[in-house]
Amino acid sequence: MPPAPKSNQTRKSEYKDKEKPTQIRFSNITAAKAVADAVRTSLGPRGMDKMIQASNGDVTITNDGATILKQMMVLHPAAKMLVELSKAQDVEAGDGTTTVVVIAGSLLDACSKLLAKGIHPTSISEAFQKASAKSVEILESIVKPLELSDRESLLKSASTSLNSKVVSQYSGILSPIAVDAVLKVINPSTATNVDLRDIKVVKKIGGTIEDTELIEGLVFNQKSAGTGGPNRVEKAKVGLIQFCVSPPKTDMDNSVVVSDYSQMDRVLREERQYILDIVKKIKKAGCNVLLIQKSVLRDAVSDLALHFFAKMKIMVIKDIERDDVEFVCKGLGCRPIASLDHFIPENLGSADLFEEIQTGPSKIVKVTGIPIQGKTMTVLIRGSNKLVLEEADRSIHDALCVIRCLVKKKALIAGGGAPETELSLQLMDHANSLTGVEQYCFRAFAEALEVIPYTLAENAGLNPIATVTELRNRHAKGEKTAGINVRKGAITNILEENVVQPLLVSTSAIHLASETVRSIMKIDDIVNCVR
Ligand code: ADP
Ligand code: MG
Helix, strand or coil: CCCHHHHHHHHHHHHHHHHHHHHHHHHHHHHHHHHHHHHHCCCCCCCCCEEEECCCCCEEEECCHHHHHHHCCCCCHHHHHHHHHHHHHHHHCCCCHHHHHHHHHHHHHHHHHHHHCCCCHHHHHHHHHHHHHHHHHHHHHCCEECCCCCHHHHHHHHHHHHHCCCCHHHHHHHHHHHHHHHHHHCCCCCCCCCCHHHEEEEEEEECCHHHCEEECCEEECCCCCCCCCCCEEEEEEEEEECCCECCCCCCCCCCCCCCCHHHHHHHHHHHHHHHHHHHHHHHHCCCCEEEEECCCCCCCECHHHHHHHHHCCCEEEEEECHHHHHHHHHHHCCCEECCHHHCCHHHCEEEEEEEEEEECCEEEEEEECCCCCCCCEEEEEEECCHHHHHHHHHHHHHHHHHHHHHHHCCEEEECCCHHHHHHHHHHHHHHCCCCHHHHHHHHHHHHHCCHHHHHHHHHCCCCHHHHHHHHHHHHHCCCCCEEEECCCCEEEEHHHHCCEEEHHHHHHHHHHHHHHHHHHHHCCCCCCCCC
């Protein structure tokens, strides 16, 4: 006969085991929601900015959700999933990185209420999946189709995304730069995607954001190397080399012992001849601008070589990053040259003008008049300090991504909480055709989406409950584009305020957020391991 206490214990541990998954689920939800709450205040045109201080003293000021989260020290694994979510939205759409996390937070909130009612996580998960698919369908039915020739709409979309940035007062200058940069690297009548690597963003301290310009050509963020060489080359013939113009270094343990002066003279003479041969060969190919890829092993170009190049009136730009080689070659129509034997005229590119110019405290080399125009563009951002420059860079990135979204999917929707309200309403309607638990979960999903207008109102200093209620009523009356007009502090037709955004940003946010929420719901244990 088994002793009584043992069976008692078994029962207790069984009970505990049933409790554990629920506890884990709730603690995951709480941790992930904390992340969403951290970025909520930065949503929208009246959102606040964050100052991020790193342990090494670096400071970042930003309003960009992905940037805030990337730099935040997040320890809880479920919370990390929201950081990943924001990154995923950044890759997929490039904008809406705060929105996606705020929506996920709200959906998680809904989940915890549904779980508390005793609904099984799998039922919630399945209903949310259907609701997310239905949402995309509804959004696609309320879009405004767009032609890429409609420059006005493109400008409006770019400035809507810039509205909520630290640099929003410059959106009048930055929006056309983003729109033109994209339109010039694609063929607007056929393009279905944009390779943003064709648009290089160069940051240069000095001046203000207003001095930011779009250059149909290239910019090298450095002065030409050496002294005495030309600082202006017309009708440039450009070669990009990936080998060094400096004496080869001996192996570490193979030192050369020079015992007397005549030997030393010989070594120097040989070195001189070696360099001179290279320089002559380069000159012979007709090259007058030489670009040298950065070398990690040794000096890519010696002082002696620079001296010869200067004498032969060849402009030298060194330290071209490996990652930039493709962009530079595409822009100038040259081919990277890996050895001296391949330094032939066919591998050179050309441009009308290479010119060294002073910008702020330092110099850059600007290249204009490239023969194959419209393949690459450069945005030269100017700003008075590093913090502003970096935030401007991130903001332009978002604006470029917005235009890329519109090239990929030529459809616009309103902003300012209008699409989420409309979506919520139509989902509620649809829920009426469902039954039981599914209907209940669908409603919770629909309601959770109202977090966007709610937060936009809250951040703009409006009464969130009154605003969301009025929005709901106006949409119920058929005003599909009624949204929060932050300028007037009222609800108006938001299209008249020119607040529009790409469909792709919204559909991607809802799709990715609900996917993450579903995977959080499916986790019932956290297992620690040593690695
Ligand atoms: P995200 O990082 O998600 O892009 P933002 O801070 O850029 O977050 O805010 C985006 C939200 O702000 C969108 O819902 C958009 O519709 C809204 N929004 C942008 N400009 C305005 C505006 N002028 N009036 C009202 N809402 C706006
Ligand atoms: Mg944005």
